[in-house]
Amino acid sequence: MKLKTLSEKLAKKEISSVESTQGYLTRIRKLNGKLNAYLTTCEKEALAAAKTSDERRARGKSLGPLDGIPIALKDIFVTEGIQTTCGSKILANYIPPYDGTTARVLKEAGAVILGKLNLDEFAMGSSNEFSAFGPVGNPWNLEMTPGGSSGGSAAAVAADLCVAALGTDTGGSIRQPASFCGIVGLKPTYGRVTRYGIIAFASSLDQAGPMTQSIEDAAILLNAIAGYDPKDSTSLNTEVPDYTQYLGKSIRGMKIGMPKEYFIDGIDREVQTAVETAAKQFEKLGAKIQKISLPHTCYAVPAYYIIAPAEASANLARYDGVRFGHRSPKAEDLFALYKNSRSEGFGPEVTLRIVLGTFVLSTGYYDAYYRKAQQVRTLIKNDFLKAFEKVDAILTPTTPTPAFKKGEKTADPLKMYLNDIFTISCNLAGLPGISIPCGFAKHGLPLGMQLMAPPLEEGRLFQLGHAYEQTTDWHSRRPTL
């Protein structure tokens, strides 16, 4: 059920939060074995929060649209007293002593947290196959991956195991799984949502965002989580508009650019056709489509695979077995303690990226790799700024293919990295980007398109997305499980 729908039913007392929460918990018990979307369910805490919500509502003191709504969080959001693993053995026993800001804000809005969702270890991956706790199934076809790294989040929303979920996106980790699972996924402008309480992967790229069954639901969630947080010095101190006011506004006259570098040989025919059809739909609704160019697009993936691992190597240095997390029993001296705890605790993709990152930051290589990549990043960002002088938003496919089979891309890191070819530039440039369902492939797998806008213009994404959504029904289809 959509967030908006449940919110209305709760307000009209057609259902109670406890009933709704119990319904989701039952469904999770029934289906999570097949999907492995949830790593932890918080039955006790969820039902307690639901009961409190119902009591508040009975006294006429409802907290707003999120009060009593059962949601779930990617297991990268730190939640006090609730195990938070980040998909890694090194944090398998980690019980945070604090709530991150996002978890706290959602609880204060009355949301019911059903549990923590599976992910690629430390958010490094595009298929959820790099989780230390097993892969996640795509609800549309269990042999396929749901995408990653927010694979558990995407699968849970698509399969109605929660009303909505929060994910994080560093190179596409909200948008790509949203596309593979047929749901809406938004990565906000860098700094729009706090990173305090998100286990850090790449600090200049990470962003939290909503994963939902509709554009409206994403706007409602963004309203709740966006805003300045003094605990995150990269969080933007700018006003948060009411994003729901953009829903239903006409898109007549809006200019949408389609960059030629995103419509190349090698992308799946059905993906291309679906996005081109969506472009025609936007034209029918009064928008103007134009061809644009983002010339440095081909350098985005290599630049990202220098910058992100570099930042990750720094952020993951804290996992040393000293204060929390896995400590190796084999530690004859301090150096061995670090080496063994880390090697025992981290999976192969994480160690690969840590070492790559260490290398590109090391003396003698820093200028040739890291500094060079940051310069290329400027060129990529400038491509977008130039394009936005002519258009209001940019339309691309979200991914080059629909969901792929488990095991298909795990042997070759590059094959896996190229899944993010259309999403990565958005993180490098700090722009908001949204993935919206735009069709189904012949084998029944969902297809997604991506819209990007200038910094802080999430409103345009909601306006365009909602207009499109109202004239299609892709987002209403649900997988049979």
Add this chain to the structure above:
Amino acid sequence: MVNLARLHFSGEEMERFSKKAEHVLEYIEQLKEVDTSKVEPTSHAVEVGNALREDKVEKFDKIVQILKIAPNHQDNLFEVPKVIDEA
């Protein structure tokens, strides 16, 4: 590099790992093609000015919870293998 990152691989793991790492490094070499001679690096996509706050002490009351999840501790100190020689 593996040592610098405080990691450790077995012989066979190291081989597999080196192949993967080389493969990725070859791929990122293509950035050399780009002329960046007059380009400033970007470390923060969306610029934020000095984000300062008052240097005020706030009470922190979760010490018990932190020690509860510590691998090894004595009172309020985390215990690790000996670092300083007794020579």
